[in-house]
Amino acid sequence: MTATAATATNPVLRVAPAAPAEAAAYFRASLVFHADVSDVAAALAAEGDPGFVVLDSRSTESWDQGHIPGAVHLPTALIAEQAARLLDRSVPVVTYCWGPGCNGATRAALALAELGYQVKEMLGGFEYWVREGFAYETWEGPARRDADALTAPVDAQDCGC
Numbered sequence: 001m002t003a004t005a006a007t008a009t010n011p012v013l014r015v016a017p018a019a020p021a022e023a024a025a026y027f028r029a030s031l032v033f034h035a036d037v038s039d040v041a042a043a044l045a046a047e048g049d050p051g052f053v054v055l056d057s058r059s060t061e062s063w064d065q066g067h068i069p070g071a072v073h074l075p076t077a078l079i080a081e082q083a084a085r086l087l088d089r090s091v092p093v094v095t096y097c098w099g100p101g102c103n104g105a106t107r108a109a110l111a112l113a114e115l116g117y118q119v120k121e122m123l124g125g126f127e128y129w130v131r132e133g134f135a136y137e138t139w140e141g142p143a144r145r146d147a148d149a150l151t152a153p154v155d156a157q158d159c160g161c
Helices: 003-009 020-033 037-045 060-065 076-086 104-114 125-131
Strands: 034-036 053-056 093-096 119-123 136-138 141-143
Touching: 020 034, 020 119, 034 037, 037 119, 037 125, 076 104, 093 104, 093 125, 104 119, 119 125, 125 136
Parallel strands: 034 119, 053 093, 093 119
Antiparallel strands: 136 141
16 A cells, blocks of 8 residues: 555545645644643742632532632623633733633633633633542532543642643
């Protein structure tokens, strides 16, 4: 079988990868719009002002069940009405919702961007915050679970990526 025939039947390479310059532009743009859980946690844990605010865009029931310490609670449906009262336009906002199966953080980020805020979406949402073993708060107080070995290294400070 020739390389061309193998590529034609290979579902990964059926559509050729982008040229390196195009790929670099795409991935650079992705980082403009997204932050991951580990990077957000590291920035919040460092001394001093992280330079952004974290916004939980879920319902009050979801917030009570668990949220990132220090996050601002502002459900997406209330952003237009309450953002100016709760957020400083000069401070970037990092939105999150439940997890990768939910686009609530994306909708919140869109609503904030349309109001003139600089915004990023936290990939993985609250689910991966908890799965990576970071502390969170519930209506009952502080909580933390062991890191899931499928999402974070068990015996290291970070994943090295």
